[in-house]
Amino acid sequence: MSDCKKMEMLQRYPCVSDLRELARKRIPHIAWEYLDCGTGDEHGIDRNLQRMSEVSLVPRFMLGELTPDLTTTLFGRRYNAPFGVSPVGLSGLMWPGTEHILAAMAAKYRIPYGLSTVATQTPETIGPIAGDMGWFQLYPPRENALRDDLLKRAKDNGFNTLVVTADVPLSSRRERTTRAGLRMPPKITPRFVYEALTHPSWTVHTLSAGLPRLRSLEKYAESKDLGALATFAGQSMGGTLSWDYLKEVRDIWDGPLVLKGVLHPDDADEAIAIGVEGIQVSNHGARQFDGAPGAIDSLPVVAERVNGRTAVLFDSGVRSGLDILRALALGADFVLLGRSFIWGVAALGSAGGDHTAEILMADLKVNMVNLGCETVEQVKQNDTVALGA
Numbered sequence: 001m002s003d004c005k006k007m008e009m010l011q012r013y014p015c016v017s018d019l020r021e022l023a024r025k026r027i028p029h030i031a032w033e034y035l036d037c038g039t040g041d042e043h044g045i046d047r048n049l050q051r052m053s054e055v056s057l058v059p060r061f062m063l064g065e066l067t068p069d070l071t072t073t074l075f076g077r078r079y080n081a082p083f084g085v086s087p088v089g090l091s092g093l094m095w096p097g098t099e100h101i102l103a104a105m106a107a108k109y110r111i112p113y114g115l116s117t118v119a120t121q122t123p124e125t126i127g128p129i130a131g132d133m134g135w136f137q138l139y140p141p142r143e144n145a146l147r148d149d150l151l152k153r154a155k156d157n158g159f160n161t162l163v164v165t166a167d168v169p170l171s172s173r174r175e176r177t178t179r180a181g182l183r184m185p186p187k188i189t190p191r192f193v194y195e196a197l198t199h200p201s202w203t204v205h206t207l208s209a210g211l212p213r214l215r216s217l218e219k220y221a222e223s224k225d226l227g228a229l230a231t232f233a234g235q236s237m238g239g240t241l242s243w244d245y246l247k248e249v250r251d252i253w254d255g256p257l258v259l260k261g262v263l264h265p266d267d268a269d270e271a272i273a274i275g276v277e278g279i280q281v282s283n284h285g286a287r288q289f290d291g292a293p294g295a296i297d298s299l300p301v302v303a304e305r306v307n308g309r310t311a312v313l314f315d316s317g318v319r320s321g322l323d324i325l326r327a328l329a330l331g332a333d334f335v336l337l338g339r340s341f342i343w344g345v346a347a348l349g350s351a352g353g354d355h356t357a358e359i360l361m362a363d364l365k366v367n368m369v370n371l372g373c374e375t376v377e378q379v380k381q382n383d384t385v386a387l388g389a
């Protein structure tokens with residue numbers, strides 16, 4: 001994208017919330033509800049956002065001209081910004097080719113892209129596109145042979161960081177998605193046909209790319225049928241995670257290992273004892289347990305306990321550069337975003353990944369300077385941060 005085009009896009013869609021509104025109009029109801037939903041009565045989504053908005057940072061002035069520098073180092077690797085893309089399963093349902101688009105964006109902007117175990121594309125396809133910016137997310141397979149093979153495929157295809165998701169001991173009910181009629185495989189109902197006709201751009205792209213498939217798992221389930229694969233994923237993954245299992249993964253995975261979904265400081269201690277390099281504070285974007293605290297409330301508690309022994313990563317409820325700044329000031333070394341990037345792609349197709357990164361970088365820079373910081377390190381050392389009461 002030329003600089004002129006970038007400016008024009010930033011004027012038209014300056015915020016992630018603009019992308020969300022556009023995405024809502026561009027994709028069918030079923031895909032929207034799958035992406036947007038939480039679980040239960042969905043108080044958790046609002047809690048994440050509300051508690052995030054209540055974090056205040058007291059700025060310092062009179063510092064002369066400040067030039068913000070977003071670069072940061074994590075696990076010995078240099079990134080152009082302290083944020084990246086959190087893994088999102090079935091991304092291709094929201095917009096065909098989402099994994100390609102976001103992996104290419106990550107390689108270009110030099111920020112990490114997390115590929116989900118239940119993505120619609122394989123590590124073999126996405127790894128080379130992400131280059132050295134690929135992270136792989138593992139839902140723990142019950143069968144060791146399957147697990148080891150998946151990890152080998154990730155490693156062989158350039159994914160350098162493994163993110164093990166802790167916070168799905170059982171699939172949550174996600175009632176809104178069920179109500180919307182999402183079935184595996186998708187059922188062709190009159191509503192489905194109506195939605196396809198009223199979202200022609202999505203439909204044309206989906207028809208040319210083919211219906212979304214859980215491609216990474218097809219090898220093991222020996223099927224390409226989405227229904228069979230969803231059942232296979234449900235039966236063969238999840239519910240198995242324990243500290244012993246994480247120890248096994250630690251032994252197998254030669255590279256940075258992150259435990260994602262930590263909310264309790266004692267869990268951070270256990271993971272550190274096993275030898276992880278990163279603790280990711282997250283409540284899965286409020287999709288798993290509606291009774292969980294706002295993720296941002298858990299961040300300083302966990303960060304204080306970790307106390308520099310590993311990196312602290314954070315996601316859930318991040319919608320802007322300012323939110324990234326808030327999380328850094330509260331103890332995160334690195335911040336991930338799930339829905340925001342998918343809204344970007346659903347809203348703007350192939351330009352959506354880049355534009356989301358542009359929004360976040362611009363907003364982070366301007367807020368860093370307004371806080372009185374030039375570097376990510378200075379933000380992390382900021383001692384004038386307050387969580388709302």
Ligand SMILES: Cc1cc2nc3c(=O)[nH]c(=O)nc-3n(C[C@H](O)[C@H](O)[C@H](O)COP(=O)(O)O)c2cc1C
Pocket residue numbers: 034035036086087088089090116117118119137165260282283284285286287315316317318336337338339340
């Ligand atoms: C549609 C959707 C699918 C997701 N799939 C996965 C997944 O496959 N693996 C995983 O670890 N987390 C998954 N997550 C959670 C995200 O990685 C991340 O924790 C969450 O989206 C962060 O909250 P945010 O959406 O408010 O940024 C998913 C989230 C969404 C919205």
